[in-house]
Amino acid sequence: MGESGRWLGLVVAYLVGSTPFAFMAGKLLKGIDLRQHGSGNLGATNVLRTLGVPAAVVVLLLDAAKGALPVLFFRDWFGGGPGLWWPAAFGLAAIAGHVRPYFGLFKGGGKGVATASGVFAALSPAAYAVAAGVFALTVWRSRYVSLGSMLAAGALTVASALLYGPASQRTLLSAAIAAFVVYTHRANIGRLRRGEESRVGQPAGNR
Numbered sequence: 447m448g449e450s451g452r453w454l455g456l457v458v459a460y461l462v463g464s465t466p467f468a469f470m471a472g473k474l475l476k477g478i479d480l481r482q483h484g485s486g487n488l489g490a491t492n493v494l495r496t497l498g499v500p501a502a503v504v505v506l507l508l509d510a511a512k513g514a515l516p517v518l519f520f521r522d523w524f525g526g527g528p529g530l531w532w533p534a535a536f537g538l539a540a541i542a543g544h545v546r547p548y549f550g551l552f553k554g555g556g557k558g559v560a561t562a563s564g565v566f567a568a569l570s571p572a573a574y575a576v577a578a579g580v581f582a583l584t585v586w587r588s589r590y591v592s593l594g595s596m597l598a599a600g601a602l603t604v605a606s607a608l609l610y611g612p613a614s615q616r617t618l619l620s621a622a623i624a625a626f627v628v629y630t631h632r633a634n635i636g637r638l639r640r641g642e643e644s645r646v647g648q649p650a651g652n653r
């Protein structure tokens with residue numbers, strides 16, 4: 447499709463990322479708008495606190511798939527060509543869609559962690575495995591999903607640097623995503639410092 451096809455691929459990837467699986471789960475299972483319950487976030491963590499474990503697992507997998515699908519397939523569908531940049535761009539568009547979805551007038555989405563994990567599971571499976579291990583260990587020991595997400599993002603960057611080199615495309619992309627994850631968790635950082643952050647198994651306040 448050439449250049450126009452690539453830009454079309456970015457739009458489609460954004461629309462895929464905008465698919466509000468957490469919102470759908472709330473409506474289907476309890477008839478509620480998750481943006482008005484728990485933390486108000488349309489992510490798997492709020493689904494866990496509000497709807498329970500089975501729903502959270504399904505939403506987590508679907509949100510991750512939103513990131514992996516564009517990376518794995520859109521290059522061939524939309525003519526992204528060889529190399530990493532276009533698959534990564536399609537993945538980043540999906541993350542943007544999750545965080546700023548069109549259905550919510552570009553606000554009210556999730557924080558992008560699950561979708562970003564899908565992107566890097568497709569781009570850098572080995573580095574992703576390290577980050578997933580850090581996330582699981584952190585949440586197991588601290589019961590803070592937000593802390594696990596931020597440490598996992600940092601671990602992804604370090605693992606990418608060790609595996610592919612500090613100036614590699616994967617490392618630069620990992621660093622950019624890590625900075626973005628920290629930015630979307632800036633309110634959580636404040637609550638962590640004040641000892642007010644909700645732990646896994648503890649209901650979130652309406653904030």
